[in-house]
Amino acid sequence: MKIRFLVLICSLLGCECLSAQCVNIGNKRILFLDYDIIERLDGAELKMHSPIDRGVAFYFDKSWEGSSCAYVTIIKDSTFYRAYYRGRLTSKTNGAKQITCVAESKDGVHWYKPQLSIYRIAGYDENNIVLMNEGDVSHNFSPFIDINPKRDLRYRYKGIGGKEGKGLFVYQSIDGLKWVKMKEEPFYTDGNFDSQNVVFWSPEHNSYLLFFRKWRKVDKVLYRTIAMSRSEDFEKWEKYKLLDFGNTPIENLYTNQIGFYYRAPQFLIGIGARFFQNKKVMPDSLFTRMKAAYVNDCSDVYLMSSRDALHFDRIFMESFIRPGIGYNNWTSRTNYPALNVVETSDSELSVYVNENYMQSDAHLRRYSIRIDGFTSICAGYVGGVVITKPIKFSGTKLEINYSTSAAGEIRIELLDERDEVIPGYSKEDCDCIVGDEISRGVTWHGKSDLSSVEGQIVKMKFYLKDADVFSFRYYR
Incomplete structure (x- = not known):
């Protein structure tokens, strides 16, 4: 018994x-x-x-864009796609002023630059500039579609940008083309921000999640890392926390590009750029001939994921997208992924990568992967x-x-x-x-x-x- x-x-x-x-x-x-x-x-x-290389999406080839276009955001909105990115005016177009440009597509594969008349630049009345004369905001302006059910329904688009010492500012737009500052003071100030900073409404967490650049010192060496804060109303923000990557090697994570996966929003996926400082690949003999700038470092693309927005799994330390053949792919600040993965067919997702940075043929490249096919x-x-x-x-x-x-x-x-x-x-x-x-x-x-x-x-x-x-x- x-x-x-x-x-x-x-x-x-x-x-x-x-x-x-x-x-x-x-x-x-x-x-x-x-x-x-x-x-x-x-x-x-x-x-x-790893995604499959599908070729150049479009070149950064307008005179007002320059070769240092960067920090691209891809947005799929119903029947069209937009790519927002930084442009930097050359000395011939009124100094090193930074602007925000846009490209558009009907399928995410074939892209064009719309002829807008929002700003006049260097004698051009029609151009693809959507934000200008906003100081450092255009350096890393990052838009998103606000899906918070309590938002102001007139303004579906929001965007953030800024720098350390001044903070991050928030803008809003009805159509994603004409932007206005929501308020004069920054909405968040406690960060370094010298990267693309990302914010979005997470339905799983019922709050806005903000991911941004912070510096972390380890053994007297500074590393670029990522911090997170959250807010229920975009007004009151929690004290930031540094992301936890578990027992993985410390690396310079230059961008985070975190967002929720649309088919499984409980998963947050980051497809960012990691930076290897002073790891030079290009021989000195090619530097002048290729007319490349920033050649002393190299970068590639990493993959990470999370469920709670704080602890991120970096199970795969190998590169998600390698730089590839050709020394032009091995310069500093090239191979930086755009924010957001988007569906471009009923079986395909597209990932876009900023390549050939500060080179005459600087461009955005498209890679594809099957739906759900990260792992x-x-x-x-x-x-x-x-x-x-x-x-x-x-x-x-x-x-x-x-x-x-x-x-x-x-x-x-x-x-x-x-x-x-x-x-x-x-x-x-x-x-x-x-x-x-x-x-x-x-x-x-x-x-x-x-x-x-x-x-x-x-x-x-x-x-x-x-x-x-x-x-x-x-x-x-």
Whole structure:
């Protein structure tokens, strides 16, 4: 009797412990950006996928733009795209004044410079300038579409810019082209700000999140790092906190380019530039011939993610986008990604990178990656298994974003809280999945219904052979 009682108690405690560890994912789309939902990998791995080079999006070729265009922001607004970026007037156009320019596109692939008449510059009545004569604001002006449900509905667009000592100022716009300062005093002052500073409304956190440049001293050496503050109303801001990157090497993170992922807003993704100071690659013999400036350093693109806006996973320390072939890609302050990843087809995301900085052919380049395709769980030809932590879900169907080879396949098994196969949802019951789709329903003997296990604590067991799974979601 005592033994049976102890077994019963241990069993109950085990279930309570499992329930406490359970991740309630509801019907949210889950990407494999971290190990938070992964319990075990056996013959499988978490893999980062680098975007594919799609060529030049557009050149910074207007006389008033100059070759030091930088800090690009991409915004997709309904049926069109805009790229905002810094221009710097040359000595022939009234000194080193900084301006904000814009390019537009109907598909995110083919771009043009609109002929606006908002400002007159160097004799040009029609140009693509949207902000001018605002001091240091145009150095790093960074717009966003404000989706706060309590915002002033007349002004969908907001933008910030500024520098250390003066602070960050906020502007607003009805159409994203004509901007006005919201108030004369800065909205935030406690930062260094000598980079592109980013702010947006996060529906997951129900607040504005501000990410900006701070300097951090380690062993008497200063490093560029990132700080975060939040506000519910854009008026009162919390004291900043430095981002926590866990037990990873300290690097100069020049830009952060953080935003929430539109298909899974609980994930914040940063695709920024890291800077390697005094790491010179270009030979002296090429410096004059290439007419390049800033050649003593180099940069590339990194990937990181977070759920709480403070602790960021830098699981992949390797470059997300390498500089590539050609010394023109290995100069200082080139390879700086634009803010925001945008959808450019029903299967493709586009990432844009500022390249050939301070060179005659300075430009913005487009890279593409499949939707949800930043990372995946994957296994090779011999196969592998991935088991999730205990989860609860809401929904009666399961879809996955996946890719296999012709020889490969995927099967998914559901386990209960004791790691036992749930009848009807075994590997053998699961219909074999082969192909390459952004959305594929999972079935067991031709049936997709999961109502019998909805709300229960389960584990997912992925059987992978020469296959990748990029995301999954339960739905009705």
